[in-house]
Amino acid sequence: xxxxxxxxxxxxxxxxxxxxxxxxxxxxxxxxxxxxxxxxxxxxxxxxxxxxxxxxxxxxxxxxxxxxxxxxxxxxxxxxxxxxxxxxxxxxxxxxxxxxxxxxxxxxxxxxx
Amino acid sequence: xxxxxxxxxxxxxxxxxxxxxxxxxxxxxxxxxxxxxxxxxxxxxxxxxxxxxxxxxxxxxxxxxxxxxxxxxxxxxxxxxxxxxxxxxxxxxxxxxxxxxxxxxxxxxxxx
Numbered sequence: 001x002x003x004x005x006x007x008x009x010x011x012x013x014x015x016x017x018x019x020x021x022x023x024x025x026x027x028x029x030x031x032x033x034x035x036x037x038x039x040x041x042x043x044x045x046x047x048x049x050x051x052x053x054x055x056x057x058x059x060x061x062x063x064x065x066x067x068x069x070x071x072x073x074x075x076x077x078x079x080x081x082x083x084x085x086x087x088x089x090x091x092x093x094x095x096x097x098x099x100x101x102x103x104x105x106x107x108x109x110x111x112x113x
Numbered sequence: 114x115x116x117x118x119x120x121x122x123x124x125x126x127x128x129x130x131x132x133x134x135x136x137x138x139x140x141x142x143x144x145x146x147x148x149x150x151x152x153x154x155x156x157x158x159x160x161x162x163x164x165x166x167x168x169x170x171x172x173x174x175x176x177x178x179x180x181x182x183x184x185x186x187x188x189x190x191x192x193x194x195x196x197x198x199x200x201x202x203x204x205x206x207x208x209x210x211x212x213x214x215x216x217x218x219x220x221x222x223x224x225x
Binding site: 004033041042043045048056090092099101102103104105106107 | 145147149151154155156157158159162164201203207208212213215217218220
């Protein structure tokens, strides 16, 4: 069974479009995260949710909006996509915010043309 | 500011030789420290963590890391490198209820 899953795995879209990435974890963890990994492999946290509540919201454009319908799901919606949004987006989860090891999904490679 | 640093972008080591991937931290209080590995086109995988106790922590795939409080370091080590260890390695730190910080990553290449 996949612990942290993301869909889709690849996403190619044009500038100005709106897209969503879905994430689900079946580990029973309380905290979920979204990360962006750029072409240089730098990993940047974007958001963190604990029991469906936002606890970390790094400096990201407000075109990015996370939504957590329940503690097993954390989706990422992106409005008005820009070329600079092209990256790999990873979802992760942990039992404890900050102090526990995180389990990562396989990533979603977003390409904006 | 709290952070972790990985001073080497790239580490090359011959197969069978010991390997070390360096990490230093700047976190107030008692940090939780982690190592993750990322294989090409995959998500990060947890290798090991230090919370408290013995300074030498053993993890997956024969890796271990040594916590050194005086040098604020948490270097990843393996006694004998395998070609299959070639990957991107991330050091990270966090504290319960606080943000998680990742280093910039070190690309390890094990040469046959």
